[in-house]
Amino acid sequence: MREWRALLLVLGLCAGVARANVVIEEAVPAPAEADTRLPGYTELSGAPESASDGELRVSVATTLPRPRRGYFPLEVELHNTGSTPRVVDIAVTATATEVRRVEVSRRRVEVGARQKLSAWMPVPVLARHGLVRVESPGLNLRVFSFYATDSSGHTVLVLGTEKAFAEGSHLPRVEDGKLTVRFLSPENAPRELAAYVGHSRIVVAGDVTALPADVWSALEAYAASGGLLTLLHPPRDVEQRLPLLTRSNPGDVLPYGFGQVRLCDGAEGCASGLLADAAALESNEAPRPGPVHPAPPPSRWGQQPALGAGLSPLLPGVQAPVGRFLGLITLFVLAVGPGGLLLARRKGPVALLIAVPSVALVTCLAFVGWSLLVEGLTLHAARYSVTWLDRERDRAVTVGLGGYYANLEPEPFQVPALSALLSSDSDWESRPLEADWTRGMVVTGGFLSARTYQEWGEVAVAPSRARLGVSAEGGQLRIRNALGAPLVEGYVRSGDGWWKLPALAEGAEGLATRLPGDISDSAIDALRPDEAVGRRLYPVLGRLFQEPLPEGGFLAKLEGPGWTFSEAIPVRLHEGVHLVRGRVDGP
Structure with missing residues (x-):
């Protein structure tokens, strides 16, 4: 008996050593595969x-x-x-x-x-x-x-x-x-x-x-x-x-x-x-190539409302109102359940046969009415863009971003030759964009499916007569807003000093405020958009802010639909924020 116990003990020790060796081998990372591609x-x-x-x-x-x-x-x-x-x-x-x-x-x-x-x-x-x-x-x-x-x-x-x-x-x-x-x-x-x-x-x-x-x-x-x-x-x-x-x-x-x-x-x-x-x-440290990176929609197999890459939609309220719909469904269940039983006892089965379809019809009309009154049949959008205004050649270089949601797919629209629509680079569950290229790009389908939130990037180089006029008045700067949109705020560099632009409507004039002399280029960082928009518009935002403003240069924040071709698409605009960099017209 002692011999058998000794033999089992030896076998157990051997098995333990073997398992330890396996664990050690698994713990040691495999060597990274060398890049065998040649420099050619x-x-x-x-x-x-x-x-x-x-x-x-x-x-x-x-x-x-x-x-x-x-x-x-x-x-x-x-x-x-x-x-x-x-x-x-x-x-x-x-x-x-x-x-x-x-x-x-x-x-x-x-x-x-x-x-x-x-x-x-x-x-x-x-x-x-x-x-x-x-x-x-x-x-x-x-x-x-x-x-x-x-x-x-x-x-x-x-x-x-x-x-x-x-x-x-x-x-x-x-x-x-x-x-x-x-x-x-x-x-x-x-x-x-x-x-x-x-x-x-x-x-x-x-x-x-x-x-x-x-x-x-x-x-x-x-x-x-x-x-x-x-x-x-x-x-x-x-x-x-x-x-x-x-x-x-x-x-x-x-x-x-x-x-x-x-x-x-x-x-x-x-x-x-x-x-x-x-x-x-x-390399993992390098930024992704491309001027704009729209967020991919959430996977249809996922349960979270967030988009791909952990981003939130630019347009609020794009998820179905589950709470309100559950409330309507609960009222429907109570009406056809306990309410139907009470109606059958008092009025008979004939009344129940009339009431149940009527309650169902009213519930369906409530769902449809909610969609029409709250969401409507229009295209909802939130748009953001950065623009390099080339005033000497009367053109604008714009990189934009838009979040869209609608009950119905929009009508076809035109995209100029020096413009392009960009979808997410990891949106494998969406259908491709459909376009006719006979006379430029005409988007005929695939831009937006019904009741689906989607983001699109825009790149456009288009003629533009937009300008920001500046004139000297008794040691002050008078600003004329001819940028084609309301001016929210901004900065201009003139006379070796910094001036803060006033809020002006399109076509209005106002006086700029001179800032203290110790202000630096970092003061314009206050114009940066929030992190959600910044992650999508990287690295063009960095290019906009990293290059120092020259004499006569300005950086302004505008509001409205924007300057790209998507302005022609009729939308109900939730928010429109646009940054413009250029040179002023004037001294």
Whole structure:
């Protein structure tokens, strides 16, 4: 017996030692996987698929790198070999999470006789794959399929040839590089800002002066509204082509409006800069790329009212009034339960058959009446924006944010060519935006589902005659508000001093208050919005406040619907707060 006990004791000790070894092995963290990607670039684009029918030849790029947010441009090349013009309809149908086969992009183009052109179809990043249909009277072309892939390296959009990029950056082409590059022909590049705004980095590899004027306008708007534009060969007149540059130091990343510009000074410096940008984006400490970050809606499987990333809605009251509805339901249960039993005893079953449907009808009308009287049929909105007022060129660069809620989906609306709508980059449960690009972007669907709160970011570079007039009057400054909205407060720097702007209605005049001489640039930090809006508009807010105000510069807070294209959408505005930075008109 003692031998058996000793044997069991030894076995127990062995088992304990084995378990301890397992615990120790699990406690020791596994070594981090080394980054095996090489310091070079990888081109990610499949060979285009082609088809022809009669006089029309069509080529479609089927494998495309997908940026993290916004849109990716899908190229459809059309070649009319006949002697008569042709009208061609192009439709991109994508597969979404909730809705199948959504037509996310449509465009009608006219191809002249013996003409070859590229029709660009901006596709929302939520549409990872889908079909491309090309239709023309009298022709029967096959349907093309496309796929948007997520690359392992940092994606860069390059306008220029691969040879020009390799010579200008001295980066080798490798199998698995730190950069994933997509090359676009500069002559046939997209003309809409939406095709570029989702990319965190864009490189112009060839001659900048050879770019078409509308292509360069879109690229300059991309940089001014929060992107990073790299020029491998900066032209001599770079200050005229990039008017918001405050300095032109070659090799550095220079501030440009809400974005940045890199003017390369030699291939080695440009290569190291591109690789450094990729490393910064992959680090956890770097801010997310993009000018505005709308909050994703809460998961439909969750129970909490908060949005994604732990943010609260910008628009209050977007949740259903559960308490009031439960009160109405409780009254209905009491009426058809104990009340129905009492009615049946006094009046009989016939009265009960009449009363129960009547009470149900009254309850349903109460729900409908609540929705009509309290929420109404209008679109509710809260809007916030920051604007860089380029007074010398009479334009405004605006990055905006809006929270929307409605009982019904709004009507279609127009978005200008140098403007774009941006959804959340992690909103995988919403349907993609549907748009017609024949005459600019016309949003036809997907902007807002009925009884659903959703946030949208806006980027716009638009003409503007807004201004803030200043005139000297006996040692004081008289302010004329011509900014197109009521002025709440603000600051102006004039005569080596700081002045506080008065609250003025649109078109009104008033006197500014001179502040003590020891005030610093940090005084304007009082104009910063709250944390909820600041997290969504980072980093454009930092750009707005970090750059010191020059002589004659001002920073003002306005209220109202804002300056972007969404102003044309009829809404019931809950709150509108807008920050504007620019130069005054006057001394």
